[in-house]
Amino acid sequence: MKHLFTFLFIGLISLSVNAQDKIAKIEFKETTIDYGTIDKGANGVRTFEFTNTGDAPLVITKVSSSCGCTVPKKPKDPIMPGKTGEIQVKYDTNRVMPIRKTITVVSNAETPTVSLKIKGEVLDPSKTSVLNKKEKSVMAE
Incomplete structure (x- = not known):
């Protein structure tokens, strides 16, 4: 009986080692997107x-954002080795403020969790700052 358990244990170890041979790898073109200054x-x-640079199908299981104002959309199907995919992010530009958000991607890749970032600033063009107005100076006349 002892030999049977030993044999089964060694068999399970060898199966897990063989399963590790093929692995998905996720490589982003860029991990930060700068919106720059955009209008409300x-x-x-x-x-x-x-791109899936590994040799196994890449499955993205979850994509979440650090705020409800940012809505990410993940691919539904697995990304085969050598193929490309995309994660779409929609920021609510009706919020006039600086943008500094993180999107977390969870997958079966060699690096299972990747953080993506968006940054920029949303301005309301109807509201101009006193600092931006250039009026004639009394001294300039």
């Missing part, structure tokens, strides 16, 4: 492109 209500959709 502008198009807030941006896309993170990636």
